[in-house]
Amino acid sequence: xxxxxxxxxxxxxxxxxxxxxxxxxxxxxxxxxxxxxxxxxxxxxxxxxxxxxxxxxxxxxxxxxxxxxxxxxxxxxxxxxxxxxxxxxxxxxxxxxxxxxxxxxxxxxxxxxxxxxxxxxxxxxxxxxxxxx
Amino acid sequence: xxxxxxxxxxxxxxxxxxxxxxxxxxxxxxxxxxxxxxxxxxxxxxxxxxxxxxxxxxxxxxxxxxxxxxxxxxxxxxxxxxxxxxxxxxxxxxxxxxxxxxxxxxxxxxxxxxxxxxxxxxxxxxxxxxxxxxxxxxxxxxxxxxxxxxxxxxxxxxxxxxxxxxxxxxxxxxxxxxxxxxxxxxxxxxxxxxxxxxxxxxxxxxxxxxxxxxxxxxxxxxxxxxxxxxxxxxxxxxxxxxxxxxxxxxxxxxxxxxxxxxxxxxxxxxxxxx
Numbered sequence: 196x197x198x199x200x201x202x203x204x205x206x207x208x209x210x211x212x213x214x215x216x217x218x219x220x221x222x223x224x225x226x227x228x229x230x231x232x233x234x235x236x237x238x239x240x241x242x243x244x245x246x247x248x249x250x251x252x253x254x255x256x257x258x259x260x261x262x263x264x265x266x267x268x269x270x271x272x273x274x275x276x277x278x279x280x281x282x283x284x285x286x287x288x289x290x291x292x293x294x295x296x297x298x299x300x301x302x303x304x305x306x307x308x309x310x311x312x313x314x315x316x317x318x319x320x321x322x323x324x325x326x327x328x
Numbered sequence: 329x330x331x332x333x334x335x336x337x338x339x340x341x342x343x344x345x346x347x348x349x350x351x352x353x354x355x356x357x358x359x360x361x362x363x364x365x366x367x368x369x370x371x372x373x374x375x376x377x378x379x380x381x382x383x384x385x386x387x388x389x390x391x392x393x394x395x396x397x398x399x400x401x402x403x404x405x406x407x408x409x410x411x412x413x414x415x416x417x418x419x420x421x422x423x424x425x426x427x428x429x430x431x432x433x434x435x436x437x438x439x440x441x442x443x444x445x446x447x448x449x450x451x452x453x454x455x456x457x458x459x460x461x462x463x464x465x466x467x468x469x470x471x472x473x474x475x476x477x478x479x480x481x482x483x484x485x486x487x488x489x490x491x492x493x494x495x496x497x498x499x500x501x502x503x504x505x506x507x508x509x510x511x512x513x514x515x516x517x518x519x520x521x522x523x524x525x526x527x528x529x530x531x532x533x534x535x536x537x538x539x540x541x542x543x544x545x546x547x548x549x550x551x552x553x554x555x556x557x558x559x560x561x562x563x564x565x566x567x568x569x570x571x572x573x574x575x576x577x578x579x580x581x582x583x584x585x586x587x588x589x590x591x592x593x594x595x596x597x598x599x600x601x602x
Contacts, residue, residue, distance in 0.1 A: 205354060206348050206349075209348035209351055210348070213348070214341070216341075216344070220336070220337050221333050221444065224329070224333035224337070225329055225330045231592045252355050253356075253357040253362060254356070255356055255358060256357070259381070259382040260486075260487065260488070261370075261380040263376055275374065277362075277366070277367035277371055278357050281362075283366060283382040283383045284361070284365060284366045284386065290332060290383065290387060291394065293492075294492050294496075294581065298386045298401060298584070301405055301406075301592065302405050302409060304410065304588075305408065305412045305588070308595055309412055
């Protein structure tokens with residue numbers, strides 16, 4: 196146990212993302228209500244976003260915007276060190292992933308509205324009963 | 329099902345946690361993700377594109393195709409919501425409110441209509457008088473939110489921001505209008521057709537700017553070939569091309585946010601809702 200704790204502290208971002216992802220996965224598997232399943236899917240996506248963004252982090256680095264990029268005072272072009280800026284690539288990927296998650300959430304809600312209009316329920320077991328009738 | 333779910337979740341979670349032992353430490357600068365490609369992006373972005381915000385330059389230039397189809401995904405989501413939910417049949421019964429007295433008229437015959445104007449107004453079945461404070465605060469706030477959204481789009485090259493974020497902020501200002509007043513107010517201000525045109529226009533701007541590069545002698549999405557078309561410093565042409573596609577993305581996201589919201593809350597009838 197004593198040697199497990201430093202392992203968790205050094206990689207606590209992964210532990211958090213796994214816990215969050217499993218909450219979402221459990222909601223998708225076990226919940227009966229379709230809206231709760233969709234919310235579980237959203238939690239799952241959020242966990243992946245957290246995972247990616249935490250990968251991009253570097254110690255003692257700043258946000259990925261080049262400082263003094265067009266600063267006219269320094270005649271010599273300042274050398275840009277990659278170690279000073281956090282990794283921009285996960286941020287780009289997640290920026291688009293967030294928007295796609297909003298879009299999928301919207302379509303899922305639209306489908307849920309249609310299902311409710313037709314069957315007057317969003318509970319999965321009742322839906323299955325209606326469909327087998 | 330619940331027990332099975334717990335077993336699956338514990339198994340998957342255990343495997344994932346076991347796998348994290350091989351992952352790089354939190355904040356490790358020499359992790360595999362931060363060594364190969366991202367170094368090139370960070371060190372060369374000023375040289376290649378003149379855009380200080382690396383996220384924007386990667387999003388709109390290095391990975392321009394990705395973002396283009398991302399915009400297409402957004403457009404498709406709005407289209408899917410429209411096709412799934414839109415219901416053009418009018419309601420059978422209507423409710424009107426006599427403004428001076430507050431008397432509510434319930435007309436069951438769908439064909440008969442009242443002239444809406446100074447005296448009568450359309451209203452919802454579960455209409456409640458809107459709170460004056462909320463209405464006033466939102467009326468003051470919405471223009472500033474919209475100006476801020478435009479700033480976020482326009483300044484996306486130099487500070488955190490860009491088309492997706494600005495579009496979402498603008499779309500949420502429209503949703504705020506619908507929540508604080510009612511859905512009819514929003515639909516009256518911005519017609520459904522206008523929203524659809526904006527969504528398509530956003531994708532068209534993106535693809536158009538990308539396609540113009542081809543007759544100019546470059547590849548698809550090669551903004552540097554646009555230099556003869558834009559006045560000013562030719563070194564900045566990539567930044568201007570990025571600004572153009574970001575505006576397109578902003579249009580598409582803004583319109584699709586509003587389309588999704590309006591269709592879902594009113595179940596596709598666009599008459600009453602949250």
